[in-house]
Amino acid sequence: xxxxxxxxxxxxxxxxxxxxxxxxxxxxxxxxxxxxxxxxxxxxxxxxxxxxxxxxxxxxxxxxxxxxxxxxxxxxxxxxxxxxxxxxxxxxxxxxxxxxxxxxxxxxxxxxxxxxxxxxxxxxxxxxxxxxxxxxxxxxxxxxxxxxxxxxxxxxxxxxxxxxxxxxxxxxxxxxxxxxxxxxxxxxxxxxxxxxxxxxxxxxxxxxxxxxxxxxxxxxxxxxxxxxxxxxxxxxxxxxxxxxxxxxxxxxxxxxxxxxxxxxxxxxxxxxxxxxxxxxxxxxxxxxxxxxxxxxxxxxxxxxxxxxxxxxxxxxxxxxxxxxxxxxxxxxxxxxxxxxxxxxxxxxxxxxxxxxxxxxxxxxxxx
Amino acid sequence: xxxxxxxxxxxxxxxxxxxxxxxxxxxxxxxxxxxxxxxxxxxxxxxxxxxxxxxxxxxxxxxxxxxxxxxxxxxxxxxxxxxxxxxxxxxxxxxxxxxxxxxxxxxxxxxxxxxxxxxxxxxxxxxxxxxxxxxxxxxxxxxxxxxxxxxxxxxxxxxxxxxxxxxxxxxxxxxxxxxxxxxxxxxxxxxxxxxxxxxxxxxxxxxxxxxxxxxxxxxxxxxxxxxxxxxxxxxxxxxxxxxxxxxxxxxxxxxxxxxxxxxxxxxxxxxxxxxxxxxxxxxxxxxxxxxxxxxxxxxxxxxxxxxxxxxxxxxxxxxxxxxxxxxxxxxxxxxxxxxxxxxxxxxxxxxxxxxxxxxxxxxxxxxxxxxxxxxxxxxxxxxxxxxxxxxxxxxxxxxxxxxxxxxxxxxxxxxxxxxxxxxxxxxxxxxxxxxxxxxxxxxxxxxxxxxxxxxxxxxxxxxxxxxxxxxxxxxxx
Numbered sequence: 001x002x003x004x005x006x007x008x009x010x011x012x013x014x015x016x017x018x019x020x021x022x023x024x025x026x027x028x029x030x031x032x033x034x035x036x037x038x039x040x041x042x043x044x045x046x047x048x049x050x051x052x053x054x055x056x057x058x059x060x061x062x063x064x065x066x067x068x069x070x071x072x073x074x075x076x077x078x079x080x081x082x083x084x085x086x087x088x089x090x091x092x093x094x095x096x097x098x099x100x101x102x103x104x105x106x107x108x109x110x111x112x113x114x115x116x117x118x119x120x121x122x123x124x125x126x127x128x129x130x131x132x133x134x135x136x137x138x139x140x141x142x143x144x145x146x147x148x149x150x151x152x153x154x155x156x157x158x159x160x161x162x163x164x165x166x167x168x169x170x171x172x173x174x175x176x177x178x179x180x181x182x183x184x185x186x187x188x189x190x191x192x193x194x195x196x197x198x199x200x201x202x203x204x205x206x207x208x209x210x211x212x213x214x215x216x217x218x219x220x221x222x223x224x225x226x227x228x229x230x231x232x233x234x235x236x237x238x239x240x241x242x243x244x245x246x247x248x249x250x251x252x253x254x255x256x257x258x259x260x261x262x263x264x265x266x267x268x269x270x271x272x273x274x275x276x277x278x279x280x281x282x283x284x285x286x287x288x289x290x291x292x293x294x295x296x297x298x299x300x301x302x303x304x305x306x307x308x309x310x311x312x313x314x315x316x317x318x319x320x321x322x323x324x325x326x327x328x329x330x331x332x333x334x335x336x337x338x339x340x341x342x343x344x345x346x347x348x349x350x351x352x353x354x355x356x357x358x359x360x361x362x363x364x365x366x367x
Numbered sequence: 368x369x370x371x372x373x374x375x376x377x378x379x380x381x382x383x384x385x386x387x388x389x390x391x392x393x394x395x396x397x398x399x400x401x402x403x404x405x406x407x408x409x410x411x412x413x414x415x416x417x418x419x420x421x422x423x424x425x426x427x428x429x430x431x432x433x434x435x436x437x438x439x440x441x442x443x444x445x446x447x448x449x450x451x452x453x454x455x456x457x458x459x460x461x462x463x464x465x466x467x468x469x470x471x472x473x474x475x476x477x478x479x480x481x482x483x484x485x486x487x488x489x490x491x492x493x494x495x496x497x498x499x500x501x502x503x504x505x506x507x508x509x510x511x512x513x514x515x516x517x518x519x520x521x522x523x524x525x526x527x528x529x530x531x532x533x534x535x536x537x538x539x540x541x542x543x544x545x546x547x548x549x550x551x552x553x554x555x556x557x558x559x560x561x562x563x564x565x566x567x568x569x570x571x572x573x574x575x576x577x578x579x580x581x582x583x584x585x586x587x588x589x590x591x592x593x594x595x596x597x598x599x600x601x602x603x604x605x606x607x608x609x610x611x612x613x614x615x616x617x618x619x620x621x622x623x624x625x626x627x628x629x630x631x632x633x634x635x636x637x638x639x640x641x642x643x644x645x646x647x648x649x650x651x652x653x654x655x656x657x658x659x660x661x662x663x664x665x666x667x668x669x670x671x672x673x674x675x676x677x678x679x680x681x682x683x684x685x686x687x688x689x690x691x692x693x694x695x696x697x698x699x700x701x702x703x704x705x706x707x708x709x710x711x712x713x714x715x716x717x718x719x720x721x722x723x724x725x726x727x728x729x730x731x732x733x734x735x736x737x738x739x740x741x742x743x744x745x746x747x748x749x750x751x752x753x754x755x756x757x758x759x760x761x762x763x764x765x766x767x768x769x770x771x772x773x774x775x776x777x778x779x780x781x782x783x784x785x786x787x788x789x790x791x792x793x794x795x796x797x798x799x800x801x802x803x804x805x806x807x808x809x810x811x812x813x814x815x816x817x818x819x820x821x822x823x824x825x826x827x828x829x830x831x832x833x834x835x836x837x838x839x840x841x842x843x844x
Contacts, residue, residue: 052615053721053751075621104563115563117571118540133813134806139718140750141537141790143526143575144798144805145832146814150539150571154564171621194481200504200595229663279560281481302562324565338565343555348567350820355813366566 002039006124006132006163012038013161014130019360022157024061024099027084027091030328031156031336031365040098043163048138051076054169055121055138060098060162067097071169079170080116081107084258087267089329098162104154107261108205108222111197111299113170117153122166125152127159128356138166151351157362159355177230178256179237180248181219186210186284189219190301192244194280196221197300199240201233206300207260219244222257266294266307272330274314276304278323286321290314315339337366368415368456368771368796371830371842373463377443378420384443384465385421391433396471398422407448407466411513412456412797414767419446419460426471427488428546428554428584435582436552438465444826445550447578449521450492452513454714455795457525457577461830467582469520475499476585484543484560486587489520493527496588505590508535511791512703523583526575528791533749534625534658535591537791539574544587547573547580550822560587572817577793578828580821594658597625599695600668603649603681607631608725610651614748615721616674617655622667627749628654628699631728634706634743634756635698641705644698647682653748654699702745703756709741710758713770717781718790721751730780731755738773740766752790753781779804794832802834811837 001020003009013020019035044061051074058067064082071077082105084095099105101123106115122136135148152159181192189208196203205222212218223233230251238247259265266273271293278286280301287295287304294307308314311331315338318325324338340348348366352359377384385399398404399421409416420443425431438445448458448468460466472488473495479485480503487496493514496507510529511517517527523545528537535541544558558570573580604610614627630638630652639646646652653675657667668685675683686692698705706712719727728744735742746753755777759770778788778798782805788798802811815833818825818841825842835842 050720050722051619054618055720074619104568106563110562114536114540117563117568118536127813131809131813134810135813137785137787137805139720139752139786139790141528141532141718141747141752142787143528143537143791143793144787144789145794145802145811146817147526147539147572147575148813148817150568150574151817153571154568159567171618171623174621191481194483198480198483198505198592200592226663226666228666229659232660232662277561277563277565279482281479299562322559323561326565340566341556343549343553344557344566344569347555347569347820351567351569351817354816354820 001036002042004042006043006126009161009163010126010130010132013126013128016360019363022161022362024096024102025063026093027086027089027095028099028103029089029091030103032332033362033364035360035363038161040096040161040163046070054140055166056169057138057164057166058097059164060096060101062097063094064097064100065094072172075172076169077172078119078167079109079113080119081109081261082116083107084262087262087264088273097165101153101162101165102155102157108207108257108298111206111302112202112204117150119168120149120153120165121168123149123152123162124164125160125162128358128361133160136166140168156365158352158366161361173224175225175227175230175251176254177223177234177249177251178253179221179234181241181244182216184217184219184244186287186297188244189217190280190284190297192219192241193221193300195240196237199237201236203237205257205260208297208301210295220260260298263296263305265296266305269294269307270310271307272310272312273328274306274308274325275328276306276323276325278302278304278321282321286318289317291317369835370417370461371835373461377463380441381420384441387437387441388421388423388434388465391437392423392425392430396424396426407460407468410451410453410456410458412454412459412795414761415456415459415796417460417462419464419466420462422466422468424468424471428548431467431548431582431584432552432554434467435548435550438826439551442824442826444829446828447520447524447582449490449518449524450516452517453521453525453793453795455789455793455797457521457793457795457831459796469518469584472584479560480505482560483590484587485590486585487519489523489583489586490518493517493519493522500590504592506593507588507590508541509538519586519588520583523574523586524576524578525791525793528752530626530628530747532747533627534623539571541589542570542574542586543589545570545573545583546585547583549581550824550827555581558587577795577832579818579832580827595660596664597656597658598664598668598686599654599656599692600671600686601682601684601695602653602675603647604651604678605649605681607651607728609678610653611721611724613653613675613678617671618749620670620674622657622670624655624657624749626654626656627747629744629746629748630699630702631744633741634702634745637705637709637743638698638702641708642698642701644694646698649681654695699745706743706756706758711761712756712758713774715753715755715757715774715777716789716792717778717786718750718752719781719784719786721748723784724748727780727784731777734773734776738769740770740773751786775801796831799832800834802832815841
């Protein structure tokens, strides 16, 4: 099914006899889910873009690439740097705004400017009974009523089918600089990244590879802005981090950050891929517990990407920790999402029952 | 403003309710004497007052849970209260309610500079969160004007903003986790020192839910290192259209100032008479502030001044030192006080798309004549969050009502041009009856359905946010 309008979608959902599998661009098949395919691809197109107000509104089926192109023409961008999952998950198709919002997809810049959910200003969606609902709007500051925009972002289509999203955008930058440290242990690297992120010099991304391209550890920081500013901050950070060894600085290299964003180092390797959100200083110890065959730290340690052998639930090894682990690529018999504590699970299941009483929307995901 | 008829059966059980609460709280934490409960009869929306049945001041999560469990068992409404600085009546009591104040809960539980967060009890004031970390060079970014007094609990309830949101976001963008007590006494932990939710973003819906879903007792907040420096420039223009264009051009040039503040002529005049900041007399005044090292600030301000100069300014003034920076901010920071010198005022809080600024200011000017009430505009121009200040005389019969009608018309206009009723103050009772202007019945039903999950009996702050007739069935059930 490919509804062309919100009303058509509402009728399809209201009249559905069984479960529906909601599809944006089909590039992020995260979690197991059954049912008839319901594609939002026809609800596509930018309906409003005001560069001076840093706001864009578009149909949920709009390809991200289309949005990025329009933004680039005005020297603006999606600042949360949404990851492209195609290489890692071996999928084809065009990532859409709806899929991005439904999975709260962010990238390395999340650590400095916030996640997709922080840039979401408004949504329109159809709930599990076929009711059309809007929340938020197209302005940056809005506290009118409850914030369902955040609730819908990252809900993987389990509360409703997004039809339109409204986003805050930011100016693009003139220049990017990368700082590199070599040979640090995971714990040293996270310390170094923490001290950079806790400085006034505004690192916009902070990653660590225990095994870099040459097999040795590489730690990376990114600075963005006007050229003079990037040079100045790079100098300051070099000074700040000198205790950790020589700091190499390069300017103008985006490709390597796209590789960090898309976790391409795991793309050609077999095994399960886990995404672990943690308190940065806990990260090295947590990573050591899971017997991973590959590791990548992003967000200054706040995000661990781990490659493990297929079919093993690493949550047993992680134990109780401040954070959560999501299986991004892997076997069907391991739960995709971190089980919630009982009090929270009650709220979650209450919300799902309210918004989708028949349990037909992406049922199976987030269970 | 209509409030629900208090529940006589609850009022008649006051002695029993107070006794039960006294069993779980220290003697001085239960306030039931009628002279003393008056201290809680209103918040910063002082036009409306109603002493509560009683007030309690628990000291920790356990005591909050005990209080809520008792109120839940006895069917007693509860109104949570931070510092009582709400301009929207968010903490206005009903006569049959228990006020649950968080004022005693102001401890810092943990500070962690490596992982850049602080965990506090939510009665702590906004400014004292920064106070706890500033010797290490850190700060908590959201900075509502009331930050000296307002509590983190209220900031979370209203999703408070401030002058520096353009760069740093509002409360929801700086809140990482909470401990919250539900109306039935259940304690829920949500989020923590990590980023983003593992499941549904419940934290996102709690922030800004105006104390209707639970009582947040502890919060983990993002802290940031202070920038090396910050410096403002001041510019004056002959028309608000031109000033609006300058704002747009600055943003389109790829510069992201931390603050862009706007004042119109009535506000400039009032401020000059009051604070004598040396502002130029003109139709529109902008204060633009940027951050960074001295050289970075110079570079950004150079670009900004070039843009500003192209639009034929009445005045362009760059702060050379801290003293001049202080003078530039002086007028803006005393604007509310200055307007208050002239008369009573009502402070509105609608947001509009920045592009509609000239039109909306023009319409407000016309409406000001129609209603016969003066209005000054001072607001965060970068994000379109307006604060029209309508002057009225509280002692003149009918003036408050006239002012409220005028305010309602302005907020309807904000919605009409694609904006919203409230950008950072919250709905409370003040904008409650206008919710139908912005939302359809289905939109409000979806929001109320969320309250059903957290507080099925609708005992928590239930007379707020939703129009009374819309929430009637739920509140009566």
